[in-house]
Each structure stands twice: as structure tokens, then as C-alpha cells.
Amino acid sequence: MEGGGASAHASRTAEEVFRDLRGRRAGMIKALTTDVEKFYKLCDPEKENLCLYGYPNETWEVTLPAEEVPPEIPEPALGINFARDGMNEKDWLALVAVHSDSWLLSVAFYFGARFGFDKEARKRLFSMINNLPTIFEVVTGVAKKQAKDKTPNSSSKSNKPSSKVSRDEVRLKSKMSAPKDEEGSGDDDAEEEEDEHDNTLCGTCGTNDGKDEFWICCDNCEKWYHGKCVKITPARAEHIKQYKCPDCTNKRARV
Secondary structure, eight states: OTTSSHHHHTOOSHHHHHHHHHHHHHHHHHHHTTTHHHHHHHOOTTSSOOEEEEOTTSOEEEEOOOOSSSOSSOOOOSOTTTTGGGSOHHHHHHHHHHHHHHHHHHHHHHHHHHTTOOHHHHHHHHHHHHTSOOHHHHHHTHHHHHHHHHGGGOSSSSSOOSSHHHHHHHHHOOSOOOOTTOTTOOHHHHHHHHHHHHTOOOTTTOOOOOTTSOEEEOTTTOOEEETTTTTOOHHHHTTOSSOOOHHHHHHHHHO
16 A cells, blocks of 8 residues: 555644644545546456555555555455445445544554644644534535525625635634624524634634634635634734735645
């Protein structure tokens, strides 16, 4: 299994293990969505036990399980090809997605145990993972439905503002509950916005601590960050026309 765990073995922090998981997850989502025809053909029921692997570089592979015992990292579900022709295709893909989610969690927390993560590091890792839609939610369309349901009531977090003024207002807005005396908004809207803010996690540290602190939103990926986590102050943010988080900046540099 080429490249199976080399990247993550160099990891030592929750953030690095999360990046490893995110890469593996992206590869598996490709297999079950954009590359689904190729994936379907590779899962021939006439072949031996096959597994779907996701790799940290966002690629995927359908192959036989690792031969070494115990394996280098936890192994994904065996024999995904055997059920292919005995089920509805959508149901089969959903089943593979569920097992893929389970595998990603087991790999992430295997590394957590191997690297000696303490309670806080494990909590931070799970918070970051939990902030992502599961592979099952992406494959079955649940993630899109949830995003649509949130769109009408989202004040700014899920929609890019159309004007420079509103964009700056969004960027500089502290993650606080909506003012109770704001004109044109009822108690229900305030509670909804407060719930939304309570569920917002920092893209760097994976927590929602410091609700009254300064937060900044990436104009590219629309994730929120503590200002202190990305070393941006309110004064500095006022002079930034379009903010890009470290992840988006690094991706562009690699390209």
C-alpha cells in the first residue's frame, strides 16, 4: 500500500493528523463521486477481498489489504466488491461511504494514540473532524441539503457579501450573538444566529472558545479563524481587501 501512512507518521500535532485525514477523505470522496464509474469497475465481485484506501495526497486506490500483520495502520473494510452487484448502486456507495468514515476515524485516533495525544489534543482533533461533513453525507447529498437549509438564515458566514462594505463588516464582525435591539430582526433570528455562532469552530485550533474575541473569515474557503490563531489584529484586518487563510495561501503556492 504505497504512501499509506508515510505522511501521517511525520505528524506530531492534532492539526497535522487532521490534515492527513482531510487528504485521505478528499481522495475517498473522489472515488465515490467524480470518479465513481472507475471505482465501480474496479470493484469486480469476481476478484478477492478489495479495500478502498484514501491517501494524504488526496488520491485513492482500490486494492488488496496489506499483507503485514499487524498492519502499518488500521485497515479499511474488506470485501467492498462482494456486495456491489447484490445491492442498488446508491445503497452500495452509501455503505462504502459509512465504512470509509469509520476507517478515517480509526486512522486518526490511531495516530493520536501513537503520538501520545492528551485529552485536550484528542478533543481538538475530534472537533476539527466533526466540523467536516462525513463522506456518507457528501455521497448521499445530505451535506448539500444541510447547506441549503442554512443559507436563507445565515447572516454572512455561508454567503460571500456582494459589496466591499459588507465584506469588511463580515470580516471584522466579532463572533457574538445578534444584538437584541437590532431593527428588523426578531428573537428567533437572534437565537438562530447565536446557535450558528456557537457551532462555529476555528479553522486552525478547532475550538469555538473566545466568542467575544476577534474572528476573521477567509474570503476563499469561508472558514472562520481566531484572529490570534492566524496572527491578524482588527487594525490590520481593516487594511486587508481580501483575506486568505494560511491553508488557502499554501495551496496557491503549491500550485
